[in-house]
Amino acid sequence: xxxxxxxxxxxxxxxxxxxxxxxxxxxxxxxxxxxxxxxxxxxxxxxxxxxxxxxxxxxxxxxxxxxxxxxxxxxxxxxxxxxxxxxxxxxxxxxxxxxxxxxxxxxxxxxxxxxxxxxxxxxxxxxxxxxxxxxxxxxxxxxxxxxxxxxxxxxxxxxxxxxxxxxxxxxxxxxxxxxxxxxxxxxxxxxxxxxxxxxxxxxxxxxxxxxxxxxxxxxxxxxxxxxxxxxxxxxxxxxxxxxxxxxxxxxxxxxxxxxxxxxxxxxxxxxxxxxxxxxxxxxxxxxxxxxxxxxxxxxxxxxxxxxxxxxxxxxxxxxxx
Numbered sequence: 395x396x397x398x399x400x401x402x403x404x405x406x407x408x409x410x411x412x413x414x415x416x417x418x419x420x421x422x423x424x425x426x427x428x429x430x431x432x433x434x435x436x437x438x439x440x441x442x443x444x445x446x447x448x449x450x451x452x453x454x455x456x457x458x459x460x461x462x463x464x465x466x467x468x469x470x471x472x473x474x475x476x477x478x479x480x481x482x483x484x485x486x487x488x489x490x491x492x493x494x495x496x497x498x499x500x501x502x503x504x505x506x507x508x509x510x511x512x513x514x515x516x517x518x519x520x521x522x523x524x525x526x527x528x529x530x531x532x533x534x535x536x537x538x539x540x541x542x543x544x545x546x547x548x549x550x551x552x553x554x555x556x557x558x559x560x561x562x563x564x565x566x567x568x569x570x571x572x573x574x575x576x577x578x579x580x581x582x583x584x585x586x587x588x589x590x591x592x593x594x595x596x597x598x599x600x601x602x603x604x605x606x607x608x609x610x611x612x613x614x615x616x617x618x619x620x621x622x623x624x625x626x627x628x629x630x631x632x633x634x635x636x637x638x639x640x641x642x643x644x645x646x647x648x649x650x651x652x653x654x655x656x657x658x659x660x661x662x663x664x665x666x667x668x669x670x671x672x673x674x675x676x677x678x679x680x681x682x683x684x685x686x687x688x689x690x691x692x693x694x695x696x697x698x699x700x701x702x703x704x705x706x707x708x709x710x711x712x713x714x715x
Contacts, residue, residue: 470494471528472714478519480603480642482592488639488648493519493605494527497669498534501601502709504550504673505575506541513575514550514601518669521607526656531712533669544702546709549693553677554596557582578645585681587619587637594676595645602647602673609635609652621685625664626692632664638672638682647676663695666709670694 461467466477470492479490501515520527541547558580560567574580578597585591594600612635614620619637633654642648649672653660660668671691676682678690698709 468492470522473528475522478605480639480646480648482640483643485643488642489605489650491605491607492522494522495519496527496530496533498532500599502533502535502669503539503598504546504601505554506539506547506551511576511598512539513580513598514554514596514673515599516602516669516673517604519603519605520657521605524606524608524652524657526658526660527606529658529713530665531714533665534710534712535708536706536710539708540704540706542704544697544704546694546697549697550673550677553674553690557677582647582676583680584638584647584676585683586640587621587682587685588640589619589683590640592641594641594647597645600645602649602676603642604669604672605648605650606657606668607650607652609633609654612637612650612652619683623686625667626687627663630661630664632660636671636685638676638685647672662711663699665711666695666698667691669709670698 459467461476468475473494475492475494477490478493480488482488495517497516497518501517503512504514504516506512518533520530539545539547555561555568555571558567558571560571562568571580575597578595578600580596582594582596583591584594611617612620614622614635617637620635621637622633622635624631624633634651636649636651638647638649640648651668651671653664653668657665674691674694675685675688678688699707
């Protein structure tokens with residue numbers, strides 16, 4: 395009977411995959427499946443072998459299963475949660491824990507590189523134990539993202555070229571910039587919140603991964619590399635905490651963010667901020683040992699919404715009833 399329940403759950407999961415963004419999960423920690431995940435400094439991290447080759451004795455039948463790739467999944471508040479794990483190129487774990495991806499499959503791309511090419515995806519993961527996370531059905535972009543003056547594409551491209559010291563008159567530099575973006579080889583050096591110099595690589599499949607975690611799990615008094623700050627909107631001035639962990643083995647830049655307010659109480663502009671925060675700040679400033687609200691971030695949020703002649707936001711937020 396338990397096997398039948400598990401097969402039924404997997405059938406429902408597979409049927410829903412077309413509408414759910416996926417990430418590359420790993421096996422659950424056999425000790426505390428539902429514990430609060432915390433950021434880990436790569437300077438003190440010990441490599442932990444995965445447990446995908448043997449069944450997890452703590453896996454409750456009827457509640458968890460594996461997806462088509464053999465990765466562990468479970469249903470939480472109507473969402474499919476996955477055990478995600480991000481490692482750097484040395485095999486050190488940057489982050490692991492149960493999370494639900496809210497952005498569309500492949501993420502929301504911030505740049506067009508000419509013709510059909512899109513690059514620099516941003517992905518938003520919400521840890522399973524974050525209050526109010528279930529309110530978001532999805533964050534998506536239009537089928538044909540705007541690339542005009544009022545677009546998010548435009549402001550990100552301008553900021554990234556400035557970071558790379560490429561002027562609009564530098565045709566050789568522009569061609570090299572576009573070529574590297576298309577190949578996933580555009581380097582973006584920065585200093586993590588732990589003070590380590592690293593290099594991300596931006597392209598069609600690599601960009602920024604942000605995980606929303608519980609506010610208490612990023613307490614600056616007990617967790618290294620965490621900054622506490624307020625948003626810039628006078629009507630809210632809400633408290634947030636964040637940290638940049640590093641670069642995963644594929645070249646994605648991985649960071650955490652936490653909201654003191656439950657996520658269901660955040661307006662759309664602040665919800666877009668959660669997705670754009672690390673991209674805006676790292677493109678704006680190489681040093682992320684101390685984080686804050688940047689002017690770049692305010693501009694990104696403004697242009698991600700409907701603006702000017704653009705009637706549809708570049709980041710569309712769909713909430714559950």
